[in-house]
Amino acid sequence: MSFIKTPAVPVESINPKVKDCEYAVRGEIFNHAQRLQEELEKNPGSRPFDEIIYYNLGNPQALGQKPITFFRQVLALCEYPALLDSDETHKLFSSDAISRAKKILSTLTGKSTGAYSHSKGVKGLREMIADGIALRDGYPANPEDIFLTDGASAAVHMILQLLIRSENDGILCPIPQYPLYSAAITLHGGTLVPYYLSEANNWGLEVFELKGRLDWARENGISVKAMVVINPGNPTGQVLSESNQQEIVELCRKEGLVLLADEVYQDNVYVKDKKFISFKRIIRSGYREDEISMVSFQSISKGYYGECGKRGGYMELCGFREDVKDQIYKVASVNLCSNTSGQILASLIMNPPKPGEESHKLFFSEKEAILSSLGRRAKALEDAFNSMEGVSCQKAEGAMYLFPRIKLPNKAIEAAKKASMVPDAFYALRLLDATGLVLVPGSGFGQVPGTWHVRTTILPDESKIPAIVSRLKAFHESFMSEFQD
Amino acid sequence: MSFIKTPAVPVESINPKVKDCEYAVRGEIFNHAQRLQEELEKNPGSRPFDEIIYYNLGNPQALGQKPITFFRQVLALCEYPALLDSDETHKLFSSDAISRAKKILSTLTGKSTGAYSHSKGVKGLREMIADGIALRDGYPANPEDIFLTDGASAAVHMILQLLIRSENDGILCPIPQYPLYSAAITLHGGTLVPYYLSEANNWGLEVFELKGRLDWARENGISVKAMVVINPGNPTGQVLSESNQQEIVELCRKEGLVLLADEVYQDNVYVKDKKFISFKRIIRSGYREDEISMVSFQSISKGYYGECGKRGGYMELCGFREDVKDQIYKVASVNLCSNTSGQILASLIMNPPKPGEESHKLFFSEKEAILSSLGRRAKALEDAFNSMEGVSCQKAEGAMYLFPRIKLPNKAIEAAKKASMVPDAFYALRLLDATGLVLVPGSGFGQVPGTWHVRTTILPDESKIPAIVSRLKAFHESFMSEFQD
Numbered sequence: 001m002s003f004i005k006t007p008a009v010p011v012e013s014i015n016p017k018v019k020d021c022e023y024a025v026r027g028e029i030f031n032h033a034q035r036l037q038e039e040l041e042k043n044p045g046s047r048p049f050d051e052i053i054y055y056n057l058g059n060p061q062a063l064g065q066k067p068i069t070f071f072r073q074v075l076a077l078c079e080y081p082a083l084l085d086s087d088e089t090h091k092l093f094s095s096d097a098i099s100r101a102k103k104i105l106s107t108l109t110g111k112s113t114g115a116y117s118h119s120k121g122v123k124g125l126r127e128m129i130a131d132g133i134a135l136r137d138g139y140p141a142n143p144e145d146i147f148l149t150d151g152a153s154a155a156v157h158m159i160l161q162l163l164i165r166s167e168n169d170g171i172l173c174p175i176p177q178y179p180l181y182s183a184a185i186t187l188h189g190g191t192l193v194p195y196y197l198s199e200a201n202n203w204g205l206e207v208f209e210l211k212g213r214l215d216w217a218r219e220n221g222i223s224v225k226a227m228v229v230i231n232p233g234n235p236t237g238q239v240l241s242e243s244n245q246q247e248i249v250e251l252c253r254k255e256g257l258v259l260l261a262d263e264v265y266q267d268n269v270y271v272k273d274k275k276f277i278s279f280k281r282i283i284r285s286g287y288r289e290d291e292i293s294m295v296s297f298q299s300i301s302k303g304y305y306g307e308c309g310k311r312g313g314y315m316e317l318c319g320f321r322e323d324v325k326d327q328i329y330k331v332a333s334v335n336l337c338s339n340t341s342g343q344i345l346a347s348l349i350m351n352p353p354k355p356g357e358e359s360h361k362l363f364f365s366e367k368e369a370i371l372s373s374l375g376r377r378a379k380a381l382e383d384a385f386n387s388m389e390g391v392s393c394q395k396a397e398g399a400m401y402l403f404p405r406i407k408l409p410n411k412a413i414e415a416a417k418k419a420s421m422v423p424d425a426f427y428a429l430r431l432l433d434a435t436g437l438v439l440v441p442g443s444g445f446g447q448v449p450g451t452w453h454v455r456t457t458i459l460p461d462e463s464k465i466p467a468i469v470s471r472l473k474a475f476h477e478s479f480m481s482e483f484q485d
Numbered sequence: 486m487s488f489i490k491t492p493a494v495p496v497e498s499i500n501p502k503v504k505d506c507e508y509a510v511r512g513e514i515f516n517h518a519q520r521l522q523e524e525l526e527k528n529p530g531s532r533p534f535d536e537i538i539y540y541n542l543g544n545p546q547a548l549g550q551k552p553i554t555f556f557r558q559v560l561a562l563c564e565y566p567a568l569l570d571s572d573e574t575h576k577l578f579s580s581d582a583i584s585r586a587k588k589i590l591s592t593l594t595g596k597s598t599g600a601y602s603h604s605k606g607v608k609g610l611r612e613m614i615a616d617g618i619a620l621r622d623g624y625p626a627n628p629e630d631i632f633l634t635d636g637a638s639a640a641v642h643m644i645l646q647l648l649i650r651s652e653n654d655g656i657l658c659p660i661p662q663y664p665l666y667s668a669a670i671t672l673h674g675g676t677l678v679p680y681y682l683s684e685a686n687n688w689g690l691e692v693f694e695l696k697g698r699l700d701w702a703r704e705n706g707i708s709v710k711a712m713v714v715i716n717p718g719n720p721t722g723q724v725l726s727e728s729n730q731q732e733i734v735e736l737c738r739k740e741g742l743v744l745l746a747d748e749v750y751q752d753n754v755y756v757k758d759k760k761f762i763s764f765k766r767i768i769r770s771g772y773r774e775d776e777i778s779m780v781s782f783q784s785i786s787k788g789y790y791g792e793c794g795k796r797g798g799y800m801e802l803c804g805f806r807e808d809v810k811d812q813i814y815k816v817a818s819v820n821l822c823s824n825t826s827g828q829i830l831a832s833l834i835m836n837p838p839k840p841g842e843e844s845h846k847l848f849f850s851e852k853e854a855i856l857s858s859l860g861r862r863a864k865a866l867e868d869a870f871n872s873m874e875g876v877s878c879q880k881a882e883g884a885m886y887l888f889p890r891i892k893l894p895n896k897a898i899e900a901a902k903k904a905s906m907v908p909d910a911f912y913a914l915r916l917l918d919a920t921g922l923v924l925v926p927g928s929g930f931g932q933v934p935g936t937w938h939v940r941t942t943i944l945p946d947e948s949k950i951p952a953i954v955s956r957l958k959a960f961h962e963s964f965m966s967e968f969q970d
């Protein structure tokens with residue numbers, strides 16, 4: 001009998017949108033890193049480094065950041081409420097964690113984290129989040145406009161799926177952008193309409209650039225439906241000024257664009273002269289409800305909490321018609337609900353302990369320690385990059401990344417071409433092979449043609465920064481001398 | 486100044502696939518129930534019942550089912566590992582919950598549930614699941630073929646997104662079906678190719694029916710990519726026989742169809758003469774790896790565990806080529822990972838406490854109490870439906886539902902037409918208005934034209950069954966006499 005290979009699913013037969021989509025943050029460099037890690041586990045000492053260190057992803061707890069105690073106490077009590085009946089519990093948990101857990105449990109369907117919730121999320125938790133938003137912005141929030149999701153990514157998918165009908169529908173995206181947007185636009189079959197952030201202007205957003213891109217898209221038959229703004233910026237770290245935000249909102253209003261405000265780094269601002277202002281606040285202080293449609297995305301994965309693995313987040317809709325909200329709710333209901341641990345954490349990050357509550361002191365010190373350390377790490381890495389030959393790095397005002405520009409020698413660009421690689425991916429691969437450090441090439445985020453970047457998180461443990469900086473510098477010097485023109 | 490309404494998103498402009506998709510389980514009847522519930526909260530006593538009881542959805546913990554103690558102990562320890570360092574912990578947690586939590590924590594990225602995991606799920610947890618599958622089937626499972634997801638629904642979406650290119654790609658689905666499939670096929674732009682289960686044959690699956698439908702689809706230019714089988718059945722409750730499963734596998738092999746095996750009710754079998762056999766086992770015992778492609782879906786939401794709100798599940802791929810698996814992994818990576826609590830629970834349901842471990846006795850008694858009670862409830866409701874005029878109800882061999890057929894009088898069908906309603910939705914709405922019981926009309930699942938059904942879960946608390954049965958019967962009698970021909 002001959003051996004006939006008849007797989008039911010040849011790769012040629014799959015959805016081309018799936019084939020075309022790319023996600024650089026866990027792309028080729030990351031896959032190579034995983035192979036190296038396996039190799040190191042089998043043959044320790046086979047490489048000039050002991051471990052692979054993943055700076056490709058904003059994943060703080062993977063790199064040793066501890067979760068906020070209060071948040072985890074509440075979560076543990078909600079998962080195993082039998083603890084609430086025990087005398088020992090008061091020795092192990094703070095009184096406000098206990099009372100918060102009781103309050104949360106009372107709002108859950110069946111008083112259990114194990115029941116499907118309302119498809120928008122538990123109503124009581126949405127109310128707590130609405131309170132937190134109102135406190136942040138000085139304007140009320142409606143719990144019915146809040147949809148809890150398994151991380152912000154799920155919310156972005158839902159909105160793009162709603163807006164995109166075909167490749168003739170465009171979404172304005174910053175370049176560089178977080179590649180969830182390019183991947184999701186590809187998967188949903190739309191067209192990414194790029195607008196470039198100005199590196200020289202600390203990655204600022206220029207409205208004339210936006211207008212030009214919008215004109216270009218329309219001349220090419222693309223109906224632009226929405227505009228993505230990431231503030232604070234990923235991978236660029238800029239924090240938008242209030243006047244810049246006002247210009248953006250006004251442009252979206254005039255042009256009838258839905259503003260997709262990725263605000264997942266709202267708690268990550270490191271410079272004294274900038275602060276996070278929500279787009280909701282900008283809109284509420286100058287516009288009527290029906291003048292502009294905006295979606296604000298928030299996540300439990302970032303900030304000082306970094307609860308990535310718990311997959312929590314929400315989107316708040318502003319200025320959407322009831323019939324459209326009904327459609328979003330219907331799609332949410334097909335997947336029943338987001339996970340309740342993530343829902344609980346979303347309610348907690350928007351309502352952390354207040355002064356006077358038992359946990360507040362510890363909470364405040366944990367939060368401040370993380371944020372001030374992140375600020376110091378951002379500065380140390382920024383200085384290190386700026387001290388390297390041919391590298392320039394803008395200030396990280398916020399978020400969790402640096403996006404240094406690397407002036408690659410022509411010989412390196414030629415060597416990359418020979419290896420059939422994009423030059424900055426060639427650089428990142430060489431860096432990985434030499435040091436075990438996983439960075440993401442700028443080409444995965446987009447960049448002005450002819451410029452090359454890498455993205456690193458600012459998450460290395462503070463004690464490790466000096467060693468990492470010297471590895472980075474040593475590699476860079478050797479790379480530049482190998483390929484000097 | 487005139488008030489001009491210029492919403493950026495008129496509903497006419499959204500993705501028509503979103504508009505077209507329907508999900509009956511949380512559809513119109515459910516929305517009406519929620520309005521009634523709000524009304525009852527504002528005006529107690531305004532209706533002939535005190536509360537709305539949701540039997541539209543397999544959501545056991547919403548109806549009072551308690552979670553399995555061992556599972557929640559492990560989860561609480563993983564969420565707040567500081568407990569592991571405390572002397573009090575041994576008073577509150579069983580020793581095997583403590584050791585299991587330690588083992589799980591050691592496998593997590595950064596030893597924390599708060600880190601993003603591998604995009605397929607934590608490798609150590611996939612290994613535990615593979616062990617559980619191997620024990621179930623007697624054939625090994627490869628952790629690299631297991632993808633952990635936020636509930637089985639997310640896995641179904643991933644596979645349909647992979648397979649469907651356009652409306653010319655078809656997916657064979659049982660009728661009646663769980664409406665996730667119809668909703669997801671619509672959202673992904675494919676065509677549902679129905680095959681009818683045989684109600685007279687206790688909702689059995691007949692291969693000649695399948696072949697006929699396949700021929701019909703191909704004559705109409707539809708390329709049928711995959712076949713969905715739900716075993717045990719939802720909403721129908723049948724458990725397939727081994728010989729029937731073999732016929733299905735052979736058909737899929739011959740026709741080059743991917744077998745999508747929805748096996749989320751694998752722990753829910755209530756009759757002595759039937760047992761659950763996985764399609765993996767059928768395939769492994771008769772076919773080469775490359776002869777057939779199959780995906781098995783499992784969920785933490787069903788079984789005796791019912792951990793719906795935690796959103797955990799997995800799919801196991803069999804007979805997929807590496808290049809296709811790489812594509813699935815890439816799409817998984819765009820969303821980073823599924824939630825870690827759900828991942829942990831998936832590892833636990835596939836590896837519950839074993840005899841001799843401290844928790845086993847309690848675990849076993851909790852599990853048996855739930856399953857035997859579900860069996861009794863299924864029988865009591867089945868008998869009740871069969872005692873009603875014009876109603877016939879097949880035996881629930883497994884799963885969590887009954888799907889009784891109701892012979893509606895012509896006058897009721899005419900009244901429904903006048904109200905612009907499908908007749909079984911009219912019946913379900915009248916039932917809801919009279920009793921507060923939320924059932925789902927059969928039309929939401931599909932049924933042979935001219936037949937009418939409703940789906941109910943078997944989840945009412947056992948003590949409430951007699952009262953529910955008398956409400957159902959009283960309503961049915963009054964409905965039948967109101968509309969008698």
